[in-house]
Amino acid sequence: MQISRGVEWAAHAASLLATLPEGTGLRAEALALFHGVPQAYMAKQMQALSKAGLVHTSRGRQGGYRLAKPAEEITLWDITAAIEGKGPAFTCTEIRQNGPCGTKPADCRKMCGIAAAFHTAESAFRTTLEAQTLADLLEEVVADSSAKQLRKTEVWLEAQAVAIG
Amino acid sequence: MQISRGVEWAAHAASLLATLPEGTGLRAEALALFHGVPQAYMAKQMQALSKAGLVHTSRGRQGGYRLAKPAEEITLWDITAAIEGKGPAFTCTEIRQNGPCGTKPADCRKMCGIAAAFHTAESAFRTTLEAQTLADLLEEVVADSSAKQLRKTEVWLEAQAVAIG
Numbered sequence: 343m344q345i346s347r348g349v350e351w352a353a354h355a356a357s358l359l360a361t362l363p364e365g366t367g368l369r370a371e372a373l374a375l376f377h378g379v380p381q382a383y384m385a386k387q388m389q390a391l392s393k394a395g396l397v398h399t400s401r402g403r404q405g406g407y408r409l410a411k412p413a414e415e416i417t418l419w420d421i422t423a424a425i426e427g428k429g430p431a432f433t434c435t436e437i438r439q440n441g442p443c444g445t446k447p448a449d450c451r452k453m454c455g456i457a458a459a460f461h462t463a464e465s466a467f468r469t470t471l472e473a474q475t476l477a478d479l480l481e482e483v484v485a486d487s488s489a490k491q492l493r494k495t496e497v498w499l500e501a502q503a504v505a506i507g
Numbered sequence: 508m509q510i511s512r513g514v515e516w517a518a519h520a521a522s523l524l525a526t527l528p529e530g531t532g533l534r535a536e537a538l539a540l541f542h543g544v545p546q547a548y549m550a551k552q553m554q555a556l557s558k559a560g561l562v563h564t565s566r567g568r569q570g571g572y573r574l575a576k577p578a579e580e581i582t583l584w585d586i587t588a589a590i591e592g593k594g595p596a597f598t599c600t601e602i603r604q605n606g607p608c609g610t611k612p613a614d615c616r617k618m619c620g621i622a623a624a625f626h627t628a629e630s631a632f633r634t635t636l637e638a639q640t641l642a643d644l645l646e647e648v649v650a651d652s653s654a655k656q657l658r659k660t661e662v663w664l665e666a667q668a669v670a671i672g
Contacts, residue, residue: 343510343587345597345625353621354602378605418624422508432510437519440543443660445652455639455647456518459583460510463635470628474620482620487610495608 349425351379352387356396356421357483360413360476362499367400367408367506376498387425394424400506408506413480419471432460514590516544517552521561521586522648525578525641527664532565532573532671541663552590559589565671573671578645584636597625 355373362368370388374381388407391397396416397407409416434457438445453461484492520538527533535553539546553572556562561581562572574581599622603610618626649657 343508343591343596345508347598347600349597350600350602350621357621376606376608377602378609379602418621426508431508432514433512435512435515437515437542437544441541443541443656443663444543445656449651449653449656452651455644456515456522456583459636459639459644463632466631466635467628470631471624474624479620479624486614486617488614491608491610491614498608 343431345422346425348383348387348390349422351377351384352391352425353418353421353479355384355388355407356391356409356416357476357479358499359397359407359409360416360480361495362408362503365408365505365507366503367398367406368499368502369406369504372502373407376502390424391421394420396420396424398506400504406504406506409476413476416476417472418474418479419468422471430461430464432457432464434460508596510587511590513548513552513555514587516542516549517556517590518583518586518644520549520553520572521556521574521581522641522644523664524562524572524574525581525645526660527573527668530573530670530672531668532563532571533664533667534571534669537667538572541667555589556586559585561585561589563671565669571669571671574641578641581641582637583639583644584633587636595626595629597622597629599625 354377358373358376359367368376370385371381373388374384377384388397388399392399392407395410398410399405399407434454436450436454438454439447439450519542523538523541524533533541535550536546538553539549542549553562553564557564557572560575563575564570564572599619601615601619603619604612604615
């Protein structure tokens, strides 16, 4: 069971966009540069966030990305689902219906105990991520960073930010 | 994020082994037949359970598998970890240390908020599965099955069971 590296990148990129003044954003190039990762793969994650309605995209030479919603309304689950899909990790193929002693489909209205346990476990996983917004993450980063570090980042972002309507 | 089909198969197979009298087991062939799945892939899952110390294997023509512990002591997490590995699904690559504004490693002693949230989410997932033993699953199956269905299964298992020391 693996969560792709793209989720980490998208979560960091979206958190960075959350720091920008309204109406401004960053190009995929700047997002990749800031995080020290390949631009093509970062752009792919941003496209997935765009498709999920989490970021707005503007095209053209100055094209870039900005959050489509307030940082308080985007959760780590939203980001994870945008990259990994919303579907369950555990797929029940109803193998209890197979073989010489298979249970009749009519007797399988209640979810199999194994599938039910995974369903509950995945709900617990999702609930934890739903409780964590980009605003929460940002608050923590600011609290944990030195004034010098924050100022350096601010200057860099001011130089890189592009207007996005 | 996907949990492999092998986890479903291994969980069902281990639950079936939990119904057998002490000192008896089933061959991979019987386990595959009972669940209507390919023998080679079922055998692969059973080998993973064996490697994790959850089942005992006896070799030879009558070779087979039996649980290595009481059903009360084997959880769905044990099965999942045996098939999928115990490692975290989310891997933090510390990308906050990258790029022109990267945080110094010395300032990264506290886990990144994103990694921390996934760590908590995965703990919640694991805790749910740890609370579900094979004995719990079996109790539920017995309660939900008709006497006829249980008898049919019992007869089939009696015919297929092999002695395993």
